[in-house]
Every structure is written in structure tokens, then in C-alpha cells.
């Protein structure tokens with residue numbers, strides 16, 4: 001089972017260090033793989049029970065891409081895991097599928113483990129159409145090697161991210177069942193996962209773990225979720 005914490009633009013270098021120290025005490029149950037995606041300024045070679053990943057990366061080793069971070073910078077900290085296709089990058093930062101697929105291909109060639117996010121908008125969800133929903137998810141897999149052996153797919157409905165409103169177990173189950181027809185990769189759910197609902201989510205068939213934003217920023221809550229997952 002995978003539990004991944006996406007800090008987004010939260011935590012500093014100092015607070016990430018404290019977080020990682022506390023996580024060591026919390027420990028790593030045998031059945032769980034833990035990942036942390038801190039902001040770039042907090043990347044380092046940590047001694048940690050968690051694998052440290054990058055929230056993003058430009059598809060180049062280095063170069064004239066002001067404000068971006070590339071393979072050379074990630075290699076300095078031995079980062080070998082990356083999050084791509086997150087809805088905030090798609091919808092707030094305007095990344096289109098072609099660019100995301102280019103990043104995917106670049107980091108795949110570099111041998112990275114890739115956490116790849118897909119998820120429908122509220123408009124698509126509200127349409128109630130299974131066909132529309134599946135076509136939307138399929139379009140987000142365009143140009144992506146779904147057979148890549150270091151791929152993890154996170155199903156994250158846009159309307160459930162950071163809203164406190166998680167998708168229902170049935171919605172999640174249906175989306176994961178569809179994604180399972182496309183890939184043999186581990187499938188995660190993300191979208192307002194918290195200590196109160198994580199057990200129910202992790203028990204869904206085809207659900208191999210969770211990608212957690214808001215509720216992971218407090219290390220005590222993240223530890224609590226690790227303990228809950230350990231008991232399942």
C-alpha cells in the first residue's frame with residue numbers, strides 16, 4: 001500500500017526537516033510505502049522512512065528555463081520520483097496534455113518513478129455520464145506509457161481536491177475499475193483524504209493507496225493515517 005503526502009506550496013526547509021524527524025518516530029509499517037513531495041526549496045538527501053519526490057520538473061537536464069527545475073537539480077539530491085499531471089498544474093498553471101506527456105517521456109527516459117494524476121472536473125462529474133467521464137480520463141492518458149513499470153496512477157477528481165469533499169466509495173471504485181482497464185500500475189485515490197475517511201477509501205477494491213494533500217501537512221495527522229492503514 002502507498003501513502004503519499006503532497007505538501008504543494010506549504011512547509012519550509014526547516015519545517016520539512018522537523019516533519020521528517022517526527023515521521024521517523026512514527027515509523028514505517030512493513031505493508032506501507034511512504035512518499036513525501038515537499039516544495040523544491042526543501043529537497044535534500046534525507047535519512048527518512050519516506051521516499052522523497054519532486055512535485056514537478058521541466059523536461060530538460062538544464063537550460064534557459066527561468067523559474068523551472070530540471071533533471072540536474074533533482075539529481076543533486078538523488079531524487080528519483082516525480083509527481084506529474086496534478087490538477088493544479090493542469091488547471092491553475094495551464095499545462096496541457098502534450099506538455100505533460102513530454103515531461104512524462106523525459107522523466108521516464110531518466111528512470112524516474114512517476115506518480116501520474118488524472119481526474120475529472122465538476123462539470124464532467126455533474127453530467128452523470130459514464131462515457132463522458134471515461135473519455136475525460138482517457139484524454140489525460142494520451143501520450144502516456146501506461147505500461148511503464150515505474151508508474152503509479154492517482155485518480156484525483158478536481159472537485160474533491162482541497163475542498164473537504166471526498167468522492168464517494170462508489171465513484172472511486174468505478175473510476176479505478178476504469179483505470180484498471182488501461183494500466184496494471186498501482187492505483188491511488190486523492191481528494192480530501194483524511195483520518196476520518198481513509199480506512200473506507202483504502203478498503204475499495206483496486207485502491208492501492210492514497211495521495212494526500214491538506215491532511216498530510218500536519219505530521220500528526222499523516223502519522224495517524226499511517227497507523228490506520230497499518231491495521232487494514
Ligand code: PEP
Pocket residue numbers: 006008156160161162163164190191192193211212213214215
Ligand atoms: C492533492 O493535492 O493531491 C490532494 C489530494 O489534495 P487534498 O488532499 O487537499 O484534497
